Amino acid sequence: MTESFQPCLEALMVHAGQAMRSGRPREAVRLIEEAEANLGAGADAALRGVLRRNLGIALAAAGELEAGIARLREALAADRSPNSPISTSPASCLQKANGSRPPGRASGP
DSSP states (O other), rough: OTTHHHHHHHHHHHHHHHHHHHHHHHHHHHHHHHHHOOEEEEEHHHHHHHHHHHHHHHHHTTTTTHHHHHHHHHHHHHHHSOOOOEEEEEEEHHHHHSSSSOOTTOOOO
């Protein structure tokens, strides 16, 4: 994602949120899809996941329940992938950071 796109992305997401709060989920879907389409191939995975989650919620609110659920499942799957910064538990993060065992584990891997 280019740095010049960041303000545009933020504006699209603010407007999408306003559309949802104003009862215009179709407009929110359009804005979120526009933001997603403008992400580059190297875009942050967490940002892409947030867009998928928001799109899922907007699609469901617009009456496209199956499409919304599919997007939410994509977002959850991405969050659970080994490469996701969200996928690791706090205990495993501590273990990786300092080589200690997660709380409650006296021995073993």
